[in-house]
Amino acid sequence: MTQVESKYKKLHAQIDRNNPVITLRDIHKAFGALQVLKGVDLDVYKGENLVVLGRSGTGKSVLIKIIAGLLKPDRGQVSVLGQEIDKLDTRELQALRAKIGFSFQSSALYDGMSVRANLEFPLVRNKRHLGRKEIDDAVAQVLDDVGLSQAIDQTPSQLSGGQKKRIGIARTLILQPEIMLYDEPTAGLDPLTSVEINDLINEVQQRYNTSSVIITHDLTCARATGDRIVMLSEGCFLRQGTFDEVFESDDPRIRNFYNTILLINHE
């Protein structure tokens, strides 16, 4: 596999196995006749980076949108930071979401706003007591954390794909979330930029003490960022464990996925 060495070595994460921050039980979700998730169970522990790996169209993005409360499961229970999502009213759900950072595949930066305005947007609406100086300091801090201080007055259209991802992550970090959800963080990026994003994910885990769910089909990303990997296929989890434990499997679906990605990367 073509692999670019990370400059940032993943440190051993402090994971509290007695403290699940996300719990999914028997999650089912269908779109029309298409059954996307078929009884998924999952625990994500405090301090853990969990990678959900699988081919496109296997329901990975649906899974984290259910965790964030953007989609409702047809059946099953979702508990985040001890609160059952389906039992929350709008205000309670908004309060919970302030503790969850969501990095979108497309970055989802607000086109009509500068980077500064993008970063201020969630802050001024969730922490209304903050003064101008505190807002400016918070914006400068997260931009520094993602290494893009110079981009503060640029617009999203002036940024590269990797920079957009970083600003997208910075926008979630500004609320100092307890949980980070990354949807395909390295999709569409060149290998060098992908490594930078993987480094950033690990840095965020350690600096902000977050628990993360990382959705990806990128093996390099999974290996670099995941404390635990779960393999999703046809709406069910096939196997979970460390990267090596998952890919030691003889399951033909896992072997096929691994070999195909290897082949593509080799070519």
Add this chain to the structure above:
Amino acid sequence: MKAFFIRIYDIYQFIARFFREVFIPPYEYKEVFNQFFEVGIRSLSIISLTGFITGLVFTQQSRSSLAEFGATSWLPSLMAIAIIRALAPLVTALIIAGKVGSNIGAEIGSMKVTEQIEAMEVSSTNPFKFLVVSRILATTCIAPVLAAYMGFIGMMGAFVNVLRNEQTSLTAFFEQAFIKISFLDVYILVLKSAVYGFTIGVAGCYNGYNADHGTVGVGRAANTSVVVSMFLIFIEEMIIVTVVNKFR
């Protein structure tokens, strides 16, 4: 047929949500004023041009008919009736529908398909309040102001035409013009324009907020916003004129 009624119910829920959210804090003052600026100031030039030409041309076209009866002195009051009662609110609404309605549909539609609306939701912000409430408020409040402004500019266009052909002064022209205009006409202009503005805001926001299928969906949202707005504006015009004439 079932799909049609489901759509109508969906639109009803969308409007009901607007009326719920508009009164519940927190309020997005800054975005509302941004939208006032977007809808109002940015439409001024085209409203001015269209209003002036409408007044000028309509006066010219009416002149020959009135001249046959030696009644060109009625031109100011005829123009006032035509412009204040019908042309100003209607033409303003059609311009706003074309310029602002399409913009709202496309902007919110593109935010929807690029996950920006979901990004607002997960950052604990109410996107409906920020995007929809602010825009509907802006179109509803600014449309009457623009219509009144167009009425004035249209009358100025009519005055230029009258001045070129007859000896008159601005004061004499407006005194003559307002003989046939009552406060009821001005109230109706404001009311009609607010209804048209609300319609344009709802059509643009609803179509944008429910856009899908990528960039094709964005184009469709913009297009549908304009077509639906214009269609509804004509229906509303017909209803309002019929009702008002019963009370006049």
